[in-house]
Amino acid sequence: MVEKIKTGLNVEDRKAVAQALSRMLADTYAVYLKTHGFHWNVRGPNFSSLHALFMEQYTEMWQAIDDVAERIRSLGELAPQGYGAFGNLSSIKDGDPEGDSQSMLQALTSDHETVIATCREALALAQKAEDEASAGIITDRLEAHEKHAWMLRATLGGK
Ligand SMILES: [Fe+2]
Structure with missing residues (x-):
């Protein structure tokens, strides 16, 4: 017999927060994959840095996705897995290996802003559900993506 989940969160809230975390997971995976590809394909005088x-x-992103996926499991839902599932959950497009370093930095900055928006939606749902454990993980991801975006922006010469 399957045990009922009695963690103090109702089933609707658990499902809603898990779905929001699934979108966050998919966005993070997409930016992870794009960043790794740019690590391979970046060219030009700033190659090394x-x-x-x-x-x-x-x-950093590779290490973080496990915590997000396992939080989804703790909420009693299944974590999405596979390129198809992630592609359906995220609006982030694949990177262009032909692009120059400037376009790679711009694309990643904009992608982190997309993840940040997804994190903020998830945070609002978690707070509404009084799901502090999920809110904590989401806040950590928000901080990390804002930092990634800052470093990419600063590399482009912006603030
Ligand atoms: Fe490498």
Whole structure:
């Protein structure tokens, strides 16, 4: 017999927060994959620093997706898996390996802003559900993506 989930959150809230976390997971995976591809394909006089910056960022995201997926499981839902599932949940497009370093930095900055917006939607749902554990994970992701966006923006010469 399957045990009922008695964690103090109602089933509708658990499902709504898990769905929002699934969109966050898919967005993060898409930016992870794009950043790793740019790590391979970036070219130009700043190759070395961009190659290293992209590695730092994709490594951080790679480590973070496990916590997000396992939070979805803790809420009693299944985590999405596979390119097809992630593609359906995220609006982030694949990176262009032919692009120059400037266009790679601009694309990633904009993608992190997309993830940040998804995180804010998830945070609002988690707070409404008084799901502090999910809110904590989402807040950590917000901070990380805002930091990634700042570093990419600053590399482009912006604030
Ligand atoms: Fe590498």
